[in-house]
Amino acid sequence: MGGFVGVDIFFVISGYLITLGIVVDIEQGRFSFTGFYDRRIRRIFPALFGLLVFTTIAACAVLLPSEFRAFTPTLIGTLLFVSNIVFFNQAGYFDESARDKPLLHTWSLGLEEQFYLFAPLLILFSLKRWRHGGRYIIVLVAGVSFLLCVFCTSLFPTAAFYLTPFRAWEFFGGSMIAMDMMPTARSSAEREILAGAGLALIGIAIKQLTTYSSFPGSSALLPVAGTALIIAYGENTLVGRMLSLRPLAFIGLISYSLYLWHWPLIVFAHDLGWKSGAFVPAAGLITLSISAAYLSWRHIEQPFRDRAKVPRSKIFDYSIAASGVMLMLAAILSAMNGWPARYAPSTVALDRAQWDFSSKRDQCLIRKGDPAPGRFCTFGVGQPTVAVWADSHGLELADALGSEKRPVQAMTYIACPPVIGYNLAAHPRCKSHNERVLTYLDHTPRLSTVIMTAYYARSINAPDFPNELTQTIDDLRRNHKKVVLIGPVPAEGSENLPKLLARHREPSIPESVYISHNFKTINLLANLQRKGTRVIWPSDYLCHNGVCDTMVNGNPVLFDSHHLSMSGARFLVAKTQI
DSSP: GGGGHHHHHHHHHHHHHHHHHHHHHHHOOOOOHHHHHHHHHHHHHHHHHHHHHHHHHHHHHHHHHHHHHHHHHHHHHHHHTTTHHHHHHHHHHHHOGGGGGGGGGGGHHHHHHHHHHHHHHHHHHHHHHHHHHHHHHHHHHHHHHHHHHHHHHHHHHHHHHHHHHHHHHHHHHHHHHHHTTTTSSSHHHHHHHHHHHHHHHHHHHHHOTTSSSSSSGGGHHHHHHHHHHHHHHHHSSSSHHHHHHHHHHHHHHHHHHHHHHHHHHHHHHHHHHOOOOOOOHHHHHHHHHHHHHHHHHHIIIIHHTTTSSSSSHHHHHHHHHHHHHHHHHHHHHHHTTGGGSSOHHHHHHHHGGGGSSSTTHHHSSSSSSSGGGGSSSSEEESOOOEEEEESGHHHHHHHHHOOOSSOEEEBBTOOSOOHHHHHHHTBTTHHHHHHHHHHHTTTTTTOEEEEOOHHHHHHSTTTHHHHHHHHHHHHHHHHHOOEEOOOOOOOHHHHHHHHHHHHHHEEEEEEHHHHTTHHHHHHHHHHHHHOEEEEOHHHHHHHHHHEEESSEEEEESBBSSSSHHHHHHHHHHHHOOO
């Protein structure tokens, strides 16, 4: 999550620079909306079009059909500066990994351009109507935006992250500095302290924010306030001199092009087999990104900023023409539905295995709230005698188990392992859900067998998880339930398995890798097994002679990076006869 801090820094700087330009033009009596958008187009469009041409060509060559199908709407969204809305609509628990989206980074560019559709009007209105008092309209609007952001981060986190109303306050943080609304520092020592504090706040944000942090919300105050302090007080301070060093100044000079190029290069390098975390490939990517950014800055950005070479009428004409051509191309590519003809049928089939999950996943997987047991799904016909109590990892298993002879009831809740007392900030109702499930099981004698599974990699490091799992099993057994635990699947990891197989990678993994990745989980479940709980180990059926298969009967054992596919679930049920 610390990497997202760069976006918040960018928003504050952008708000400051753009507002400063507007304020200066107003004070000098030369402000016009035509001039404002002329500068925005020269700054944004030419380098963006260069990047989009490259990305589209590379996408045709590299992306799998499923990825290409998702790419074309983002291309259109980027051209129309609504990619943040596109990615908001695409987002979800089982959404594509960020590393599969070459244009994911453009969500912030879309948000910025949406902000600048209404911000000049508001700033102009504030300054011209009420002079100095009107500046506080900006404070009011920023305050409302911030409160909306904090309120919605817990309720609608994806909207709070991607959409303009919840992020506008970050831009206005920069605007307030440009409008001279920050207190004046009384001495150089005070400036040093304030600028140093700003740098420290950014450092804390980078270090402490993780993928499990609630963000943006109030957490975004750290990088926003830190950046604001540096902009307002950093001049002629140690921090200011440090940021003015030639290497950093050079990065600042090419920063827009570097922003454009770095992420697509990372995505395509990963698709071609680059291993993240390795020093040499990472150093190569950094060098390549900086080189591409410099060439873009030197040969695209700079020429189009020269009004003598490209007058205002031309920049508008070029932009409209280029946008029209790119939009037509994007529409054609979108109509090709992923362009599967680029690949062999076997590759297309493996790519499609990402949809080898239960047809009742949307209906039966609990995503929020605390539904009554009567709403739990039953697979099979009749009164269920078996319960599958799990997070999202149990649904395919319940579907594969359910039959006319053995109906199964699924109690599956996203990111909520079946453990009494387990608490997760992102799913505050998980704890009450588990308590309700346990009470229901205790009062339902016909459910004599309880099968429990979870994505242990997410929860195993919680301090009380081992004891809580043990106590949950003891509670069930006291009520005469037969408890069965499902161990981790060897193929579980950070990569999408069907895509890896479609790219002819990872047909098997060493058993030693499986053991090392799941060491804590294996120890915990083995200890419970020694105490009398039945544990089914998928590795017993997938691993042979030190190597673990990632496919069963010609199909991937997972439908993403860690969920059993229906093929994998049926294989496991047939082998174990649970």
